[in-house]
Structures are given as structure tokens and as C-alpha cells.
Amino acid sequence: MTASGPEELPIVSDEDVVRVRQAVRGYAQQVRLSLVDQTKLVTATSELARNTLVYGGGGSARIEVVTDNGREGIRASFQDEGPGIPDLTLALADGWSSGKGMGLGLSGARRLVDEFDLDTEVGRGTTVTVVKWKR
Amino acid sequence: MERVPILKIGGVLLVSIQIDLHDQSVLALQEDLAERISATGAHGVVIDISAVEIVDSFIGRMFATIASISRLFDADTVVVGMRPAVAITLVELGLTLGGVRTALDLERGMRILRVLGQESGRIPAGDPTGLEWS
Numbered sequence: 357m358t359a360s361g362p363e364e365l366p367i368v369s370d371e372d373v374v375r376v377r378q379a380v381r382g383y384a385q386q387v388r389l390s391l392v393d394q395t396k397l398v399t400a401t402s403e404l405a406r407n408t409l410v411y412g413g414g415g416s417a418r419i420e421v422v423t424d425n426g427r428e429g430i431r432a433s434f435q436d437e438g439p440g441i442p443d444l445t446l447a448l449a450d451g452w453s454s455g456k457g458m459g460l461g462l463s464g465a466r467r468l469v470d471e472f473d474l475d476t477e478v479g480r481g482t483t484v485t486v487v488k489w490k491r
Numbered sequence: 492m493e494r495v496p497i498l499k500i501g502g503v504l505l506v507s508i509q510i511d512l513h514d515q516s517v518l519a520l521q522e523d524l525a526e527r528i529s530a531t532g533a534h535g536v537v538i539d540i541s542a543v544e545i546v547d548s549f550i551g552r553m554f555a556t557i558a559s560i561s562r563l564f565d566a567d568t569v570v571v572g573m574r575p576a577v578a579i580t581l582v583e584l585g586l587t588l589g590g591v592r593t594a595l596d597l598e599r600g601m602r603i604l605r606v607l608g609q610e611s612g613r614i615p616a617g618d619p620t621g622l623e624w625s
Contacts, residue, residue, distance in 0.1 A: 370513040378511065395536070395545055395576035399584060400549040406514070450585055461548060464584040 362420040367434070372437065373405045380432055383419055387428040387490050391439045397430060401463040404434045404442040404484050407461050412436025412482055429470070429489035437481035444476065495520045497527050499539045502614065505530060505597075517553045524557055528564045533606030534613040536561050539597055540625055541572030551586040558591045568592060571600035597620040 361383075365376050380401045384394040401417075408415040415436030422431045441447045449465045462484075466472040471487035492515055498505040504527055506520065522537065538554065540546065558568040569592045573581075581588070594600035608614035 370515050373514045374511050381544075392576045392579050394576075395580045398581065399547050399580050400546045402549075403584075406547075406549065440594060464548060464586070466584050467585070468580065 362418055365417045365419070366414075367405050367408045367417055368414040369409070369437075373402065373409060376405045376419075377402050378429065379417075380419055383421060383430045384488070386423055387430060389430070389488060389490055393488055393491065396468040397432075397486075400468040400486055400488075401432055403461040403465040404432075404486065407484070408434045408436045408438075408482075412438030413482070414438075419425065420482075424489075427489055429487050431487045433480065433485040435483040440478040440480055440482055440485055441474075441476040442478050444474065448474075492519065494523065497523055497532065499527070499531055502533050503535040503537060503601065504531065504533045505537050505539065506543070509542045510548060511544070512574070514549055515545075517550060520554060521556055521560065525564075528561060528566050528570050530531050532564075533564050533607045536566055536568045537600045537604065538568065538570045539572050539600075540570060540577070540594075543574070543577065545571075546577050546581055546586070548584065548586060550570055550587055551581065551584075552587055554591045556595065556608065565611075565613065567604055569594050569600040569603050571595070 362467060363379065365379060366372055367376060381394060381398050382442040384397050389397065398471050405417060415434065418433045420431050436467050448463050470489050471484040476482040493510050495506055495508055495510065495516065496543065504524065506524065530535065536557065554570050561568045571594045573593060592603065594603055605614065
């Protein structure tokens with residue numbers, strides 16, 4: 357898998373969440389994801405960037421175009437150095453929420469993408485990486 | 492911070508979301524709407540999302556919250572104009588928008604509010620359109 361065009365954006369305010377959303381949409385359009393797939397990826401981005409801000413106490417997003425056997429996709433990572441997630445099973449369960457939202461942030465975002473990777477350590481922080489491939 | 496304008500058409504308040512909403516504008520809109528419903532005694536609220544490219548759980552919860560607040564003022568809420576890609580994404584996200592009425596477009600949304608207003612007697616019999624009522 358090769359990657360190009362990594363871009364890093366801060367997530368320290370509401371406005372940053374909007375900016376990250378718009379940047380991801382730009383990349384998704386660049387590799388010409390379908391409108392539905394763009395919408396799914398941008399919606400997942402919105403959930404994850406908000407998690408980084410609200411639960412992680414802020415952090416950053418990294419967006420890039422990735423290719424695998426000639427197929428293109430978008431990879432987005434959301435990283436914070438917040439408290440981490442003590443109970444992953446619980447955090448990934450539908451309807452669970454420790455803050456604002458409808459408790460669909462993590463589990464919902466996972467359903468909207470093709471690949472979902474969550475790396476968390478209590479006291480160290482959380483990184484969530486998602487990939488959406490062009491069909 | 493950008494604010495979403497709230498327009499009044501007879502007994503209905505119309506909110507057309509034309510900006511990329513961040514969380515603070517969502518909260519401001521909820522507060523502004525509560526103020527306007529209370530001040531105008533509107534019987535209905537239409538939220539037009541035909542220009543909205545994504546609805547995430549935060550924005551979805553706003554619809555439910557606005558509908559609940561409206562209900563406390565005896566007003567109905569209809570969300571109109573959802574894009575197909577947004578609808579597909581919402582279902583996959585698992586967001587049901589429970590309790591929020593939706594309609595295909597503004598025209599149908601206004602019709603639903605008129606019927607609900609007439610059924611409950613909030614629109615007087617002499618005002619068949621419900622638009623002169625205020």
C-alpha cells in the first residue's frame with residue numbers, strides 16, 4: 357500500500373471539526389468516491405473528530421490518499437493524548453455515550469467505513485484510523 | 492459565529508440550513524428557535540435541510556431536541572428536503588430520528604403542519620391555508 361498527500365490538521369475547536377470534515381470531503385472528491393461514500397466518510401469523520409475534541413481534549417487529524425493494487429481510497433486518522441478508553445467493548449456498543457451525541461459516535465462511524473482501527477491506552481490517548489475505498 | 496436565520500410565514504417558523512453547521516451554531520439555533528416559538532406562538536416549525544451535506548449524531552440529536560422543545564409550546568416540527576445520500580448514511584449510522592416528522596420537500600412539510608394545526612384546532616376554521624393565522 358502506498359500513500360500520498362498526507363495532510364495534518366489540528367482539532368482544538370468546533371470550527372476545526374468543520375475544517376477537517378471539509379478537507380476529507382476534498383480528498384474524497386479527488387479520488388472520486390461516489391456521493392454516498394463521500395457522505396458516509398465525511399459523516400464518520402465528523403463523529404471521530406468530535407470525539408477527539410470532546411473526549412480526547414483535542415488533538416489532530418491526518419488525511420491521505422492511499423492506493424492498494426491500483427485501487428484508491430482515503431485514510432483518515434484522529435489522534436489525541438487524552439484519557440484513553442478504559443472499556444472498548446462498551447465504547448463500541450450501540451447506544452453507549454459518555455457525553456453529548458446519541459451514543460452512536462464510534463459504533464456508527466465504524467459502520468460507515470471499510471476499515472476501522474482503534475488504538476487506545478488509558479492515560480496515553482486514542483488514535484482511530486479509518487479507510488474508505490473507491491468501489 | 493454564523494447564525495441560522497429563522498423566518499416566519501403565518502403560524503409557521505421556517506429554518507433553512509445553508510451553512511456547514513458546527514456544534515456551537517447548532518446549540519445557538521436551538522435557543523433561538525425556542526425564543527421565537529415562545530414569542531410568536533407558532534404552531535409549526537419546518538427545518539429545511541436540502542442544502543445540508545451531512546447529518547451526524549449531533550445534528551440528528553438537534554432535530555429531536557427541537558421537536559421536543561416545540562412540543563412544549565404546542566408546536567409541531569417537520570424536517571424536509573433530506574438528500575438521498577444523507578438518508579442512506581443516517582440509516583447506516585443507526586440514527587432513527589425517533590419522534591421527528593420528515594417530509595420529502597417544503598411543500599409537503601407545510602401541508603402536514605396545516606393538517607396537524609387544523610386537526611388540533613390551532614389553525615382557525617376561517618383560515619384554510621394556515622398562513623394568515625399568526
